[in-house]
Amino acid sequence: MLRMIGARLMTTVPSVIGVIIVTFLLTRVLPGDTAAYFAGPAATPQAIAEIRSKLGLDQPLPVQFVSYVTALVKGDLGQSLTTGQPVTADLAQRLPASAELTLVGLLLSMAIALPLGVLAAVRQGSWIDHLCRVVATAGVSLPVFFTGLLLVYVFYFILGWSPAPLGRLDVFFSEPPRVTGLLLIDSLIARDLETFRAAAAQLILPAVTLAIFSLAPITRMTRASMLAVLGADFVRTARASGLSSGKVIGTYAFRNAMLPVVTTLGMVFSFLLGANVLVEKVFAWPGIGSYAVEALIASDYAPIQGFVLTMAVMYVVLNLLIDILYGVIDPRVRLEG
Amino acid sequence: MAITRRTALVGGLAAPFLMTQRASAQAPSRSETLLLVQEYGPNSLDMQGIGASQPVNGVALNCYDRLLRFKPVPIPGGGGHQVAMGQLEGELAESWQVASDGMSCTFKLRDAKFHSGRPVTAKDVKWSLDRACTIGGFATTQMNAGSLEKPEQFVVVDDKTFRVDFVRKDKMTLPNLAVTIPFIFDSELAIKNSGGDPHAKEWLKNNIAGSGAYKVESWKPGVETIYVRNDEWACGPLPKLRRIIARDIASPSTRRALIERGDADISYGLPPKDFKDLADAGKINVVGVPIPNGVWGLYLNSQVGPFKDVRLRQAVAWVLPYDKMLQASLFGRGVDMSGGPETPKVAWPQPFSYKTNLEKAKALVDAAGGGFATTLQFDAGNATVAEPMSVLIKEALGAIGINVEISKVPGANFRTEIAKKTNPMTLNRFAGWLDYPDYYLFWTMHGNNSIFNIANYQNPALDKLIDAARFTADKADYDKLVVDFVKLVESEVPMVPIAQPTHDVAMQKSIGGYQFQPCREPDFRYLTKG
Numbered sequence: 001m002l003r004m005i006g007a008r009l010m011t012t013v014p015s016v017i018g019v020i021i022v023t024f025l026l027t028r029v030l031p032g033d034t035a036a037y038f039a040g041p042a043a044t045p046q047a048i049a050e051i052r053s054k055l056g057l058d059q060p061l062p063v064q065f066v067s068y069v070t071a072l073v074k075g076d077l078g079q080s081l082t083t084g085q086p087v088t089a090d091l092a093q094r095l096p097a098s099a100e101l102t103l104v105g106l107l108l109s110m111a112i113a114l115p116l117g118v119l120a121a122v123r124q125g126s127w128i129d130h131l132c133r134v135v136a137t138a139g140v141s142l143p144v145f146f147t148g149l150l151l152v153y154v155f156y157f158i159l160g161w162s163p164a165p166l167g168r169l170d171v172f173f174s175e176p177p178r179v180t181g182l183l184l185i186d187s188l189i190a191r192d193l194e195t196f197r198a199a200a201a202q203l204i205l206p207a208v209t210l211a212i213f214s215l216a217p218i219t220r221m222t223r224a225s226m227l228a229v230l231g232a233d234f235v236r237t238a239r240a241s242g243l244s245s246g247k248v249i250g251t252y253a254f255r256n257a258m259l260p261v262v263t264t265l266g267m268v269f270s271f272l273l274g275a276n277v278l279v280e281k282v283f284a285w286p287g288i289g290s291y292a293v294e295a296l297i298a299s300d301y302a303p304i305q306g307f308v309l310t311m312a313v314m315y316v317v318l319n320l321l322i323d324i325l326y327g328v329i330d331p332r333v334r335l336e337g
Numbered sequence: 338m339a340i341t342r343r344t345a346l347v348g349g350l351a352a353p354f355l356m357t358q359r360a361s362a363q364a365p366s367r368s369e370t371l372l373l374v375q376e377y378g379p380n381s382l383d384m385q386g387i388g389a390s391q392p393v394n395g396v397a398l399n400c401y402d403r404l405l406r407f408k409p410v411p412i413p414g415g416g417g418h419q420v421a422m423g424q425l426e427g428e429l430a431e432s433w434q435v436a437s438d439g440m441s442c443t444f445k446l447r448d449a450k451f452h453s454g455r456p457v458t459a460k461d462v463k464w465s466l467d468r469a470c471t472i473g474g475f476a477t478t479q480m481n482a483g484s485l486e487k488p489e490q491f492v493v494v495d496d497k498t499f500r501v502d503f504v505r506k507d508k509m510t511l512p513n514l515a516v517t518i519p520f521i522f523d524s525e526l527a528i529k530n531s532g533g534d535p536h537a538k539e540w541l542k543n544n545i546a547g548s549g550a551y552k553v554e555s556w557k558p559g560v561e562t563i564y565v566r567n568d569e570w571a572c573g574p575l576p577k578l579r580r581i582i583a584r585d586i587a588s589p590s591t592r593r594a595l596i597e598r599g600d601a602d603i604s605y606g607l608p609p610k611d612f613k614d615l616a617d618a619g620k621i622n623v624v625g626v627p628i629p630n631g632v633w634g635l636y637l638n639s640q641v642g643p644f645k646d647v648r649l650r651q652a653v654a655w656v657l658p659y660d661k662m663l664q665a666s667l668f669g670r671g672v673d674m675s676g677g678p679e680t681p682k683v684a685w686p687q688p689f690s691y692k693t694n695l696e697k698a699k700a701l702v703d704a705a706g707g708g709f710a711t712t713l714q715f716d717a718g719n720a721t722v723a724e725p726m727s728v729l730i731k732e733a734l735g736a737i738g739i740n741v742e743i744s745k746v747p748g749a750n751f752r753t754e755i756a757k758k759t760n761p762m763t764l765n766r767f768a769g770w771l772d773y774p775d776y777y778l779f780w781t782m783h784g785n786n787s788i789f790n791i792a793n794y795q796n797p798a799l800d801k802l803i804d805a806a807r808f809t810a811d812k813a814d815y816d817k818l819v820v821d822f823v824k825l826v827e828s829e830v831p832m833v834p835i836a837q838p839t840h841d842v843a844m845q846k847s848i849g850g851y852q853f854q855p856c857r858e859p860d861f862r863y864l865t866k867g
Contacts, residue, residue, distance in 0.1 A: 033750075033752060033753040033756075036752035036753055036756060036788075037748065037752055038387065038388035045756075045788075047473060047474050047475065047477070047478055050387075050473045050474065051387055051388070051473075051474060054387065081380070081388050082380055082390075082559075083380050083558035083559050084379075084380040084381040084388075084542055084543075084558060085558050090558070090559075093557070094559075149588075149590055152590075152591065152594055153594070156594060156598065157594050157597070157598060160598070164595055164598065164600040164601075165586075165591050165594070165595070166374075166584055166586070166595070166600070167560060167561070167584065167586075171372055171561075171582045171584065172367075280587075281587040281588045281591075282588045282590070282591055283591070284584065284585065284586040284587060284588070284591060286557075286559055286560045290587060291559065294377075294559075297718075297747060297748050298748060299750075
């Protein structure tokens with residue numbers, strides 16, 4: 001097992017190096033002049049030149065690349081010009097916010113999508129199958145910013161049930177001591193139930209928004225893969241042997257149908273983590289998606305590179321986890337390095 | 338069914354939080370705490386530093402003091418105060434006196450203390466002004482705009498007396514000491530933490546070393562900034578609000594929902610349509626001040642492309658649908674810049690004498706050789722206003738045979754594009770801090786060709802008038818020069834003024850004491866609540 005993990009990690013080294021080179025080059029060929037942007041209004045050409053040399057942007061590309069990699073090796077991702085902070089500090093601050101939101105959203109989505117998908121496959125053609133289709137189609141065709149704004153409008157603006165969409169915590173609460181960066185967990189560690197409730201209340205609407213969006217792929221994948229398994233010989237054998245329907249579906253069919261679902265879950269998770277910019281904007285959620293987009297608009301290289309690199313590393317880790325999970329779900333799957 | 342289930346879930350879970358919310362609303366701190374929501378917050382705490390963003394002006398304004406400040410005068414339509422450019426009052430300066438030869442000014446300092454407890458001395462003032470003049474970037478440019486050019490101009494007379502020597506007589510020197518750049522640092526504290534950097538850039542970026550009315554209690558870039566009152570503030574009446582929470586909320590719809598529901602006290606930077614809706618609904622106070630020295634203009638490239646021909650520039654000025662543009666893009670939150678008098682006033686911006694007249698425009702285009710195709714660019718960051726405006730421009734110019742292609746340029750790229758000075762038409766808004774016509778034209782139409790001379794306009798006759806106006810001490814002379822150069826640019830139209838936008842702020846009815854500052858950031862020092 002350990003050898004397998006080690007071998008897997010070795011194969012990711014070239015892709016990470018590739019990511020480093022490509023993001024470096026891509027950010028450099030992006031149109032836009034960082035120096036001109038940050039020189040501010042009323043800047044003279046001389047002021048712009050001063051900033052350019054301060055940022056090292058007047059150096060030839062290979063020199064810039066070498067200094068970037070040297071810093072990277074020391075764990076320094078550079079300075080963000082849009083927030084004025086080191087990129088590592090920004091990412092450490094924002095990644096947990098995104099992770100917490102995405103995890104809760106995904107769990108919520110799974111809680112609805114998995115049973116729905118299984119039921120739809122078992123009772124193919126019934127009303128629940130149609131419901132599954134409607135939910136999936138609606139979820140995927142409503143853009144997230146629309147669902148988000150609609151939820152804010154109904155539950156905050158009209159009904160007043162939800163707290164003000166002011167980010168991760170209401171203004172009159174202070175953050176619990178930082179352990180994991182996930183407020184729900186940190187507040188429990190600090191045994192501060194008030195803060196836990198406040199954080200959970202802020203989390204509900206954005207998490208529901210994400211859940212609605214991610215329902216579709218999970219439901220559809222569960223249904224399709226269940227249908228395939230239910231038609232397989234071993235299910236017919238199990239039925240013929242007189243096993244109860246619950247045992248057949250729950251123990252034999254569902255477990256076998258899980259493989260493609262887990263793959264989908266992994267993809268949906270990594271996609272949501274970086275791509276829920278619009279949800280972050282609507283709910284003022286200080287996540288990494290909006291951070292990267294704002295940096296992109298300002299041609300701010302360091303955060304973009306840091307973001308892409310972090311996402312690449314997360315992707316690698318996530319894929320590894322999924323591969324290991326394969327082996328757990330289905331012992332027949334043996335991964336070779 | 339799924340939807341009902343989810344609704345029930347949300348409703349059920351949210352119910353307990355309603356109670357906590359109500360409880361916190363009754364807490365005593367609420368009435369002395371102000372919640373402000375804005376699109377984005379400061380990226381630094383040092384406005385003199387390179388790359389400081391627009392909201393950093395607010396930090397400089399509230400956490401630091403300057404020698405002088407602009408005197409508040411009531412906004413003509415009510416709702417609070419704005420400033421009078423020519424009238425100054427002392428901030429750190431108790432009094433000041435311009436020498437009889439008009440070539441220097443001596444300031445007497447108040448007995449003020451920094452947040453660290455150290456008294457403010459003339460040495461700190463010199464260190465801070467030297468820094469602004471030598472740090473480079475925007476701060477130095479802004480200092481130079483008021484003829485504050487080199488450290489030798491700043492003289493420490495004694496602990497409480499400070500003198501600024503002038504390099505030339507410039508009416509902008511003293512007002513320029515009241516903008517948000519020449520603020521005063523605790524020089525000992527800054528030097529102690531500088532780590533060898535003479536400007537202490539890194540440390541001051543993340544720390545406040547001032548004497549201002551507020552201190553920064555916590556700053557999370559991109560999330561929120563919390564200010565607390567400095568109870569020892571000596572430079573004015575003690576502010577009413579003890580604590581200010583400024584949250585960064587990117588989505589304008591969310592900011593509007595927050596102010597309408599009453600959770601936020603003040604909302605900055607909503608789209609003009611939202612301000613109009615809020616003002617019409619009447620539940621929220623909307624205070625609008627026409628931005629001094631600010632105007633949306635259509636810049637026509639006078640060196641490259643078709644608009645080299647002045648007749649075509651005039652044709653554009655004669656065909657634009659001014660009122661429609663003001664209504665459709667700014668929703669009436671601005672001042673129309675068309676149909677002005679034959680003889681200009683001593684003011685900027687002011688309506689030019691052009692108004693929509695299709696025949697005149699057609700005749701001019703025909704005389705110049707007929708229709709053509711061209712492109713119009715604007716900053717995508719301004720799309721809320723610029724997009725409807727440019728569509729109307731396209732439609733209007735289509736009627737006189739000019740076919741316009743619209744190009745939306747992303748923020749970082751826009752500066753590069755306007756610096757090239759090759760695009761035939763650019764729609765842009767420019768506002769100068771110091772409210773003088775010659776100052777505006779110096780940036781946008783002078784032969785020094787700054788980046789904001791987007792029309793690439795070169796005219797020695799105009800340069801002569803602008804330069805003379807900048808440095809004349811004679812009022813009658815100045816007025817005549819202004820009328821002359823406005824007349825000149827009106828006939829030459831390198832830029833067609835469209836509308837002077839208002840700077841709008843939405844506030845709960847319980848908020849009073851609104852003070853508009855030229856830097857357009859909230860001034861907490863005058864605000865009241867309840």
